[in-house]
Amino acid sequence: MDTHKKLVLGIFGFGVVGEGLYKVLHQTPSLNATIKKVCIKHPNKKRDAPADLFTVNKEILLNDNEINIIVELIDDADAAYEIVKTAFANGKSVVSANKKMIAEHLPELLELSQEAEKSFLYEAACCASIPVIRNLEEYYDNDLLHSINAVVNGSTNYILTKMFEEKLSFKDALIQAQQLGFAESNPTLDVEGFDALNKWTFLLTHSYGILPKKEEIVFTGIQNITSEDALQADKKDCVTKLVASAKKLKNGKVAAFVLPQFVKKDDPLAFVKDEYNGVVIESSFADKQFFYGKGAGSFPTASAVLSDISALRYDYKYEYKKLYHQQQNELTNDFYVRTYVAFTDWGHVRKDDFESIEEWHSNDRSNYLIGIIHFEKLRESDWWKKNGVSLILIADPIIESLDVAKLKKRSLELAGVAGKYSLS
Ligand SMILES: NC(=O)c1ccc[n+]([C@@H]2O[C@H](COP(=O)([O-])OP(=O)(O)OC[C@H]3O[C@@H](n4cnc5c(N)ncnc54)[C@H](OP(=O)(O)O)[C@@H]3O)[C@@H](O)[C@H]2O)c1
Structure with missing residues (x-):
């Protein structure tokens, strides 16, 4: 191992x-890394670094033979994709934090990095400061990994925390998150779950060796969650989190989704508050392990980028063992989930989609039901994403098979009341 390898x-x-x-590198002289050039977009912005460090010409970096690592930290996924492709073609390793680019192009970028025999590292792209990718790569063998549940989006977690703990409305919590810099001025990517979905696609690659397309994963965000849902969660001794979940089922296939969940107050994820992220990994013999830390922000994110750069001293590469060297895993939607659905109008809910409805409630402030639904029904419809409907999975939501006889009996028992509420 060449720990004195020069990193340019x-x-x-x-x-x-x-x-x-830039700041963190200056405080880590032992790394023996030098920044030769920084490419930016707007040349006239005032910067806290020497002017001759900067250029707007990407070719200067990409064609410089002395530069052996391209660190891609821009906010434009399409431009980033072009930069990263050229970097590999020109024989450079790449460190990136760009979850959107990775979610959209991982298979191709993997191929290009392998052809070039160069590293492609992106620890900062998921959960920023938490070293989750390298742990999944190196530590958790596929057979041992039962499930992974994570809060991967700090903005939505901040909003939910304020709604639950300070009883703020969704709108006020969002404004507060924006004022503090935890949410973008256009918060759609975070609030509607796209950012969490992006991260989950490649975390599934490192957890289970699956390279999913985004369209294959059922997801939503927290856009329809109300203060009333927060109250209901509290009554059930739960809090609401936007949880990215994956679980290996008994048939060997993997269930994966990004959906709001009622999380029990004693679950480690309930402890993840404000803009923090957390990951709970359950494996065969170790039981539960919990990773917790800052999922965004300047230094926390830079620390993960720094760690990737440092790993390039010894040419570290993700091996994607679960993708290439083990029996491939497959995603499945053939399972059931227990879910809470609140709605402003019964007409918004497709009751026939439910295998059973276990509970319902209706008064002038709220309407909700709790029922069991086959996951494929969620994948193929979108009534549950529409305005006025909030679907929140109940803690530990996955049911692998149903006792149909029991359900039938219970449905018959409930039928009378169902009629009263026009449930059937
Ligand atoms: N912020 C976080 O906490 C965080 C956490 C995890 C991952 N990330 C990811 O890290 C990346 C950077 O995020 P950020 O928050 O640092 O973004 P940011 O503050 O908006 O900065 C973006 C930078 O990219 C430059 N840029 C944009 N387009 C460019 C282009 N075509 N060529 C060269 N430079 C270009 C901008 O140049 P100018 O300065 O000239 O405008 C700016 O310096 C994103 O992929 C983001 O998703 C961010």
Whole structure:
């Protein structure tokens, strides 16, 4: 191992993460890394670094033979994709934090990095400061990994925390998150679950060796969650979190989704508050393990980028063992979930989709039901994403098979009341 290998960096982006990295690198002289050039977009912005470090010409970095690592930290996934492709073609290793680019192009980027025999590391792209990718790669064998449940989006977690603990409305909590810089001025990517979905696609690659397309994963965000849902969660001794979940079922296939969940107050994920992220991994013999830390922010994100750069001293590469060297896993939607659905109008809920409805409630403030639904029904419809409907899975939501006889009996018992509420 050549720990004295010279690391010459070409950095793209000098925003929240890029500038953070610049500062963090200056406090880590032992790394023996030098920044040769930084490529940015707007040349006239005032920057807290020498002017001759910067350029707007990406070719200067990409064609410089001395630069052996491209660190891609820009906020434009399409431009990033072009930069990263050229970097591999020009024989450079790449460190990136760009979850959107990775979610959209991982198979191709993997191929290109392998053809070039260069590393492609992106620990900062999921859960920022929490070293979850490298742990999944190195530590958790596929057969041993039962499930992984995670809070991977800090903005939505901040909003939910404020709704639950300070009883703020969704709108006020969002404004507060924006004022504190935890949510973008256009918060759609975070609030509607796209950011969490992006992260989950490649976390599934490192957890279970699956390279899913985004369209294959059922997801939503927290856009329809109300203060009333927060109250219901509390009554059930739960809090609501946007949880990215994956679980290996008894048939060997993997269930995966990103959906709001009622999480028991004694679950480690309930402890993940404000802009923090957390990951709970359950494996055969170790039981539950919990990773917790800052999922965004300048220095926390830069620290993961720094760790990737440091790993390049010994040419570290993700091996994707679960993808290439083990029996491939498959995603499945053939399971059931127990879910809470609140709605402003019974007409919004497709009751026939439910295998059973176990509970319902209706008064002038709220309507909700709790029922069991086959997951494929959620995948193929979108009534549950529409305005006025909030679907929140109940803690430990996956049911692998149903006792149909028992359900039938219970449905018959409930039929009278169902009629009263026009449930059937
Ligand atoms: N912020 C976080 O907490 C966080 C956490 C995890 C991952 N990430 C990811 O890290 C990346 C950077 O995020 P950020 O928050 O640092 O973004 P940011 O603060 O908006 O900064 C973006 C930087 O990219 C530069 N840029 C944009 N397009 C460019 C192009 N075509 N060529 C060269 N430079 C370009 C901008 O240049 P100018 O300065 O000239 O405008 C700016 O310096 C994103 O992929 C983000 O998803 C961020």
